Amino acid sequence: MNKxxxxxxxxxxxxxxxxVERRRLTLAKLLxxxxxxQKIICTEARGPLADEIRSHGVEIIQELPFNSIFDWKRYQRGAKFMRDWQPDIVHGAVFEGCAMAAVAGRLARRPIILTEETSDPQNRSWRGHLLYRAIVSLADYAVAVSPAVGTYLNEKIKVPRKKIRVITNGVIPPRIPNPAEIHAKRDELGLPKDAFVVGSVGRVFNSPKRFSDLIEAVAILKVSCPNLYLLIVGDGPDKSMLERLAEQLGMQNRVIFTGYQYDTGLIYALMDVFALVSEYEAFGLVLVEAMFCGLPIVTSGEGGMKNIVVNNExxxxxxxxxxxxxxxxLQNLYFDKPLGKQMGEAGRLRAQEHFSAERYVKDVDEFYQFLAKKYGVFK
Structure with a gap:
């Protein structure tokens, strides 16, 4: 046993x-x-999730933000920290994090450098693809969060398959609230007792999330499904635009914007259906959370989402x-509630079998140990 x-x-x-942050919380809890x-270096950390990561003994170092991806002084500062702390594995995620891991990691002569592609970047420019290819060329391995992302790395970025490691995401199931909490939350949000609730969770960027499509869809059902409500959970720059859209469609009382909610278990407990109709997603963690909560899914199935949800099952x-x-x-699930219950239970079983946090951490642990052995970290 290694000491x-x-x-x-x-x-x-x-x-x-x-x-990305929630996966780091999972690693903080379960590795x-x-x-x-473990330590995390980033430009800014705030909110309850950062506090919870710290509570598990993971230090968060906040550096000055990037002036640009070519901010050489920032890489030098990152390299200095790496030389001082001497990490064995530098693991970058998201574009800027991968750049820091690759460039500063090489400057600091760290033995193992990983980049992790966490998006399905269909809208990345050709210059962005070229730049990311250069970043990944400095890494020892490229981690993909889903098979779809692995395909992108191989076919678009031209990363050799032997250099790609697919580690499918896993999720800690949201907590199960008690009936009194659920009742109080429904009252707080103004949901009637007989409301049939469709929910969607995510940062409020209409591209790629397409919350506007959900608003327009429930507007179509305004008469045929009179007690159907839509919850949009999250914050972001497009929230005001979407609120205006709901008002223009006469849906301001049936589309509820909750803002960011840390206690996702309580929010999922309000829902009858979960919808994620993004133009693209690398994975879709919220789909798995909703499945753990027994919700049927309506999804575009783009990117990594097609590997999570089984159509018509x-x-x-x-x-x-x-x-x-x-x-x-949505209308079919509104009028066929037994079908929704059947799909929700099948989704719960699928999430437990394939997308547990324990499975994810086991895969990461085995990969880290493989790397440590391959590159002689313990010699």
Whole structure:
């Protein structure tokens, strides 16, 4: 048994509330602290998720933000920190985090450098692809969060398959609230007792999330499904625009914007259907969370989402940007509640079998140990 702890430095851009940050929380909670010492370097960290990561003994170092991806002084500062702390594995995620891991890691002569592609970057420019290819060329391995991302790395970025490691995301199931909490939350949000609630969770960027398609879809169903409500959970720059859209469609009382909610378990407990109709997603952690909560799914199935949801078994696939198809899928689940319950239970079992946090951390642990052995960290 190795006495030396593996030192892991995670490089991110910002640490707020997204899926990348939640995976770092999972690693902070579940990676064996007798074998690993973890730190995170980022430009900014705030909010309850950052506090929870710290509570598990992971130090968060906040550096000055990038002036640009070519901010050489920032890489030099990152390299200085790496030389001082001597991490065994430098693990970058998101574009800026990968750049920091690759460039500063090489400057600091760290033995193992990983880049992790966490998006399905269909809108990345050709210059962006070239730059990311240069970044990944400095790494020892490129981690993909889903098979779809692995395909992108190989076919678009031209990363050799032997250099790609697919580690499918895993999720800690949201907590199960008690009936009194659920009742109080429904009252707080103004949801009637008989409301049939469709929910969607994510940072409020209409591209790629397409929350506007959900709003237009429920507007189509305003008469045929009179007690159907839509919850949009999250914050972001497009929230005001979407609020105006709901008002223009006469849906301001049926579309509820909750803002950011840290207690996602309580929010999922309000829902009857979960919808994520993004133009693209690398994975879709919120889909797995919703499945753990027994919710049927309506999704575009783009990118990594098609590897999570099984069409007509755990949910329904709809073409992206097809408002009428979304409305039809929601209407079918509204009028066939036994079908929704059946899909939700199948989704719960699938999430437990394939997307548990324990499985994810086991895969990461085995990969880190493989790397440590391959590159002679313990010699």
């Amino acid at each position: 030396k702890k593996l030192r892991i430095l995670h490089c991110l851009e910002k640490l707020y509330s997204g899926g 064996d602290q007798n074998q690993y010492e 755990t949910g329904v696939f709809v073409p992206k940007r097809n408002v009428q198809a979304i409305a039809t899928a």
